[in-house]
Amino acid sequence: MGYYEEEGLDVEVVALPGRPAETTGLVVAGQADLTIAQPDAHIYPIAEGNDQGLIWTFTPYQGPVFGIVVDESSEITEASQLENKTVAMTALGPPFESFMNANVIETGGDPSTIDTVAIGSNPAAMEALRSGGIEAIVGNRSEMALASQVTGTQTRLLPLPPEVADGLAAGFIIRKDSDQTEREAIARYIRAVVKSAIFAQENPDKAVQLSWELYPASKPTDKPEEQALEEAKVSLAETVDQYRPSSDGVWGYISEERWQKFLESNGFSDKIPDVTTLYDYSLLDLINSFDEEEVREQARNK
Template identity: 25%
Template sequence: MFGKLKCSTAVFLAAGGLMLAHVANAADKVVYALTTSNISVGNAAQSSIPVGMEYWKNEGLDVGVIGLAGTMLGVQQIATGAVQFATAGPEAVLIARQKGLPIVAVYVMSTPIYETVVTDDNIKSFKDLKGATIGLPEMASGSLPYARSAVKDAGLDPDKDVKFISVGLGSSAANAIRQKEIAAWSVWDTGVAALENSGFKFTKIDPPWLSKMPGNVIITHEDMVKNHPDVVVKFLRGLAKATVFSLANPEATVRNHWEMYPATKPQEMTPQTFADSLHIYESRASRMVKAPGRKWGENVDAEWGNILLYSVESLGDADTMRASYTNQFIDEVNDFDEEAVIAEAKASKW
């Protein structure tokens, strides 16, 4: 039982409305939220693969995967105990900690996933966006604190020199770009890849320091870390195995995702539509590759320190930063036969 975190229902936002998920036995069943309403093939390693390959089930967990509209909503749901794990941007974690929310990052999924793209060749950097409007997928997304910091780093005032608006993803974002409602789009990698598939030619204007920060992280409640470390290890080890599988066999990963999320499968299957789906998958997978000498999920102090260095927000000091994440589970999370998972992936019939 999760004690303080146990709840009879988990309230979450999906498909544009409120839904309820019963949490029957919290020791076995957990709810995991991806903080996007569009769980695309790019999210396969953290959604369809650990379920389809039964990595979580084999760890003794029954994991329900849901989508939430934005990082800050995921943070709130973790803080209230409505969900047990969620994805988040690292800056959003630090902002939440400054507000006293009891959340902690326990695993780094990738290098930074956010990008800012433009179609106007006259825009070379954030400095050229003075007086412009920057589009976001959602105002609650982790791309907002990143974009605000990039604006500040360019010598502009993010509260006065630019305007931020929500334009969504896919067709709604495409319309905003075509109609020049926005001069730049700050979004995550898979969103950019999807519009590239529809013919957009983008230029990325991200500052060089972005690559020196942690990317997408997994967060949980402090009480989970303290009272249920075994559940945390099992959940994260399932993610690590799924990441290894997906990197070893991208084609099988995409096909499995279609099976579990049929709405993401192209209506017409052709070599081109399959290639487009792989492009979306690879836009995220390229950021999930483990750096030499690093363990799956490992936090690096220097990367988190760069957030304090460049953020426009007030995020506290180094001690506050270090309390926002932990590596205490990483050795156990990495305790599996990686080569066996790779062999399993290459032998997959998907």
């Protein structure tokens, strides 16, 4: 749609799924301008006394993008029932394992009893779930939804306890020492991303087609285009439907209270006494300076 061009940007996107430490490491090293990562990737090092010189600047999601799925026929109905079970995830440790632990603890379970295994491919994890080799999968909801559909595995998302549902999801992280010119370019980039998500919410068919045009290798060639389109829309919806402004209408804002609750639920309150040192919302006004209805109208007319 030319959103980057409108913002005067030439953008290169590098994808490192399931490798949050590497993505933040690229920003720390100055090899990337920003990354989008789960809060764990930002907070854990700080809590351990390793300030990497990063600051959280924008949260596009107002709810978790991760989930825990079980086979549709499973008797497991909440996370506490994963005790003494085998659970798969793309990579061990945060953010997947910490997300699982929070769900288990908040529903009254003990996560230390769970056998966690790393399965790098979501389709492979789905096959293991269907065969009974594992009892649950923790991962990005959009990726699991697509893998479920592609492999024909009937799954069910476990409900999130209120404390987790109100928690933080992925956000954009930049270097504290980014100068004003860099920060303004980053704000324009994030604004383009938000416009793209709004467009996709309004016209998912066109969004998928535009994505295939931009990344031809992502378009499946082993199935009818109509089937591929429906599968891609399922994955897309799990991501972009979580893009929404805060309750006061501001895109990217998470209240200090919600940040504090996140620290408390993860046991970091003592290690990070001043939660406001974790984020900087000085770019929000610039990012929010666009007409949302104009973008939606543009999508409807495509």
